[in-house]
Amino acid sequence: MELFSFSEMSLDHVPSYASVTSKPNWSHLTNTVGPGLVEQLQTSLDLAQQLQIFSMAAGKVLPLTAIEMHTAVGVFSAAGSYPAEHEYRSMLLLNDQCLAELVYQSEVQISPLQQRRLLELETQWLFPLRNALVVTRLQQLALKDTLTGLGNRRFFDDSFAKAVQFSERKQQPCALILLDLDNFKAVNDHHGHHAGDEVLLAVADAMRNTLRVSDNLFRFGGDEFAVLLTSEDAASAELVAHRLVKAISQHHTCDKFGVSASAGLAQLVELEDCKSLFNRADSALYQAKQAGKNLVRQSAKTTATVAELAKA
Structure with missing residues (x-):
C-alpha cells in the first residue's frame, strides 16, 4: 500500500488552507485515552511537532525508546529516539489511504x-496528521522545481542567504558551485524538448548520487544548477565540483546526447555578502566555459577580488 501522496493529484483537489485548518467533527472518534490529545495535535501543522506531541501520549501507554514515522514527504523521529529489542509497526489509514507508518521500539514486549x-x-491523530501532510506537501511544491524535484530559485535564494549568515556567525566555511550544461541547446534543437527534459532529469540524478546532502541542490531554470556547501563539505568544495562535472558527463543519458557541464566555484571570504559570492562563482563559471567546457574553475579567495566584484 502506497503512502499518502499528491504526485498524481491535481491541486484543484487538494483541500484549501482554510479547510485544512478548520476543526473537524470528532464526535465519532473514541477518546478513552489521552484526553485533549486532538486539541494538542491541532495546535501545529508541523509534522515533527505533531510526532513529538503524539510520542508523549504514547509514552503513557508503553515505555518507548523510539517512535519513527514514515510518510511520503519524509521520515521523522521523535526526539531522543534510540533502538531497542522490541519493535511494533502500525499503519495510519484514513479513507483507505495510508498516511504514514509508525515504528515503535521498546525494551519490553508490546501487549495486545x-x-x-x-x-x-492513532485514531485521534488521523485528521491532524492528514492536514499537516497536505500543508507540508504544498510547501514542498512551492520550493521545488517541478521537473527535477531539486530546489527552485526561490528556495535557493532563501537557503543561500541563511547559509552565508550562519557561516559568518559561526566562522565556518561556505562555498557556492554554479553549473551550466554544455551543448544543451543542441539537444532541444535537434531532438526536441522531451529529450531535453530527459537530460535534465539525468543531470539531477547524477548530482543527487554524487552529493551526500541532496537538499543543497538547486535548479534555477533552463540548464542552470547550483550547489550550496557549508561546514566540512565546503572545505572540499573543489573536489565536489570535479566529481559533479565528471558524474554528469559520464551519465549514460548525457553521454548519449553529448552533454557535459561546466562549473564555477567560489569560497566565502570574511565580510563578503551573498551578491559578491554569487558574482565570483558566476565569473568562475564563465571562465570554465571560455576555457573549453566540461571544466571547473575556482574564483581566487582574495579580498581585492571581492571588492572589485561587489562594485560590479
Missing part, C-alpha cells in the same frame, strides 16, 4: 492491550 490503546491514540 497496549496495541489497542495505541490504536485509539
Whole structure:
C-alpha cells in the first residue's frame, strides 16, 4: 500500500488552507485515552511537532525508546529516539489511504492491550496528521522545481542567504558551485524538448548520487544548477565540483546526447555578502566555459577580488 501522496493529484483537489485548518467533527472518534490529545495535535501543522506531541501520549501507554514515522514527504523521529529489542509497526489509514507508518521500539514486549490503546491514540491523530501532510506537501511544491524535484530559485535564494549568515556567525566555511550544461541547446534543437527534459532529469540524478546532502541542490531554470556547501563539505568544495562535472558527463543519458557541464566555484571570504559570492562563482563559471567546457574553475579567495566584484 502506497503512502499518502499528491504526485498524481491535481491541486484543484487538494483541500484549501482554510479547510485544512478548520476543526473537524470528532464526535465519532473514541477518546478513552489521552484526553485533549486532538486539541494538542491541532495546535501545529508541523509534522515533527505533531510526532513529538503524539510520542508523549504514547509514552503513557508503553515505555518507548523510539517512535519513527514514515510518510511520503519524509521520515521523522521523535526526539531522543534510540533502538531497542522490541519493535511494533502500525499503519495510519484514513479513507483507505495510508498516511504514514509508525515504528515503535521498546525494551519490553508490546501487549495486545497496549496495541489497542495505541490504536485509539492513532485514531485521534488521523485528521491532524492528514492536514499537516497536505500543508507540508504544498510547501514542498512551492520550493521545488517541478521537473527535477531539486530546489527552485526561490528556495535557493532563501537557503543561500541563511547559509552565508550562519557561516559568518559561526566562522565556518561556505562555498557556492554554479553549473551550466554544455551543448544543451543542441539537444532541444535537434531532438526536441522531451529529450531535453530527459537530460535534465539525468543531470539531477547524477548530482543527487554524487552529493551526500541532496537538499543543497538547486535548479534555477533552463540548464542552470547550483550547489550550496557549508561546514566540512565546503572545505572540499573543489573536489565536489570535479566529481559533479565528471558524474554528469559520464551519465549514460548525457553521454548519449553529448552533454557535459561546466562549473564555477567560489569560497566565502570574511565580510563578503551573498551578491559578491554569487558574482565570483558566476565569473568562475564563465571562465570554465571560455576555457573549453566540461571544466571547473575556482574564483581566487582574495579580498581585492571581492571588492572589485561587489562594485560590479
